[in-house]
């Protein structure tokens with residue numbers, strides 16, 4: 001796999017879970033990495049753990065103006081941007097009848113508005129570096145399950161935006177792809193993991209027969225970021241051990 005030395009990677013939600021695993025992998029390949037999230041203490045701890053090549057920016061990507069500020073701080077700190085990983089995400093499971101306007105708005109602002117705004121703000125820098133975007137979607141985007149309509153439809157929007165923006169930004173030399181994780185062992189899946197029946201059902205429907213680990217997803221992110229994937233764009237790569245194939 002490519003050496004990411006002298007490359008700068010921005011990972012939203014990079015303080016925990018999949019984002020943290022991706023940050024760690026990019027650092028191990030020589031990249032400088034900016035991680036973001038709302039909780040400063042979490043970011044501080046992760047940055048300290050991963051070392052000097054990691055810088056953190058505290059901020060809420062769902063708020064107007066924050067995506068622009070985060071990109072600007074990345075450029076101020078490291079002078080360039082090569083890889084944008086739109087990883088920050090949120091979701092609340094449950095029937096639509098139990099889902100408030102605030103829930104819908106929060107999920108769509110975090111999962112759809114933020115990646116679009118971040119890509120828009122990063123485009124000029126990615127065009128300069130002939131860089132790449134990796135959006136973190138979900139296998140739920142193409143599945144048919146009750147109780148996930150808001151989250152899954154937000155991730156379907158991410159997948160489709162990935163295709164559309166690959167077409168729009170390709171002429172600038174920017175590749176846009178997505179990684180769609182299956183159920184992965186992180187904070188966001190605490191509810192599912194504590195429900196033994198549901199967990200068993202999901203694992204039974206996963207040909208590889210286990211829950212995903214954050215590193216499984218990070219590995220797929222690095223594969224797509226690699227220059228050897230330079231002819232791959234507009235794709236959503238399922239990284240779910242075969243779940244919902």
Ligand SMILES: NC(=O)c1ccc[n+]([C@@H]2O[C@H](COP(=O)([O-])OP(=O)(O)OC[C@H]3O[C@@H](n4cnc5c(N)ncnc54)[C@H](OP(=O)(O)O)[C@@H]3O)[C@@H](O)[C@H]2O)c1
Pocket residue numbers: 012013014015016017018019036037038039040042059060061062086087088089090091110136137138139180181182183184185186187188189
């Ligand atoms: N784990 C799975 O099974 C799974 C499956 C499919 C897709 N995914 C997707 O994978 C991505 C990463 O999730 P994860 O599993 O690694 O869970 P996680 O550990 O809970 O990570 C989510 C990260 O996003 C950040 N975040 C959430 N809302 C934010 C906001 N408004 N502004 C800035 N940062 C925000 C969180 O930090 P703060 O709370 O500090 O802001 C956190 O670091 C998400 O997009 C998720 O939808 C996960």
